[in-house]
Amino acid sequence: MGLYIEARIRADLDDLWARTQDPARHQRWDLRFSEITYLPRAEGEPQRFRYATRVLPFLTVAGTGISAGEKERPDGTRTSALRFASPHPLSLLAEGSGYWRYVPDGDGIRFLTGYDYRPRWGTLGALADRLLFRPLMGWATAWSFDRLRLWLERGITPERARLNWLAEVTVRALVITIACTTLTSDAAALALLGPLAPTAAYLCPLLLALAITLALFTPPLPGTPAARRCLRTPPTRVRAPRLLRTLGTPR
Structure with a gap:
């Protein structure tokens, strides 16, 4: 598979399954989707669904998919697989497939x-x-997985997690903006320091560079979702589950 994301979540397996398999809860934490709707199906058939992603306030891209899950496996793990496609001409993503694995550890x-x-x-x-x-897409998936983790582990709702992230991004951006503005401000202010001006002129760029570095690279707060907390490379060679081969094409 082209993209791989892994998060370790301390939660009950049934709770994790419910918040990822129920469309109403799934769309709350997954940044990639604005809406997910299951379509009617007959007993024993794979589940078909529609999804939509709001790309811009005035542009929504929609598609369809088909999925199936294995809730009871001999090794104690669970698996969900899906195929999806979007006929929308403005959607860069034409069609694809993927899976989720739930591995107790x-x-x-x-x-x-x-x-x-x-x-x-x-x-x-x-x-x-x-x-x-x-x-x-890789960043959005990892960020969403960490938002899901916060919901399950700390009780931070996806909506609150998004606000936490926006607030932290805003603060970091303000620090960088103020630092850059100060660095490019009129050097005449240094003249007020008299004999200390040369020392200040030397130290100011270093302090400003330190402020920018801290704003960019300080780890996010515990209640803020972050893609960096997720594994982006599989620890061992992985294969798509056999369940994926049983699925037909979306329509």
């Missing part, structure tokens, strides 16, 4: 995903995907 669960997709728009689309869209 001591006092927690390794919740991991692998997925890949085919971009549209030919060579231009492939280039845009490699340089921008695929890294963005």
Whole structure:
């Protein structure tokens, strides 16, 4: 699979399964989707669904998918697989497939995903995907997994987690803005320091550089979701579950 994301979550397996398999709860924590709706199905058939992603305030891209899950496996793990496609001409993502695995591990669960997709728009689309869209999708998935972890482990709702993230990003941006503004301000202010001016002129850029570095690289607060907390490379070679091969094509 092209993208791999893994989070270790200290939670009950049934709770994790419910918050990832129930569309109403899934769409709350997953940044990649604005809406997920299950479609009617007959007993024993895979579940078909519609999804939508709000790309801009005035643009929503929709698609369809088909999924199936294995809630009881001999090794104690669970698996969910899906195929998806979007006919929307403005959607870079044409079609794809992926899976979720739930692996009990001591006092927690390794919740991991692998997925890949085919971009549209030919060579231009492939280039845009490699340089921008695929890294963005990887970040969004990891950030969402950590938001889910905060919901299960600390009781921080997805909505509150988003506000925490926005607040922290705003503070970091303000620190960088103030530092850059100070660095480029009129040097005449240093003249007021008299004989200390040369020392201040030497120290100010260093202090400002330190402030910018801290704003960029200080670890996020415990209640703020962060993609960096997730594993982005599989520890061992992974294979897509056999369940994925049983699924048909979305329609």
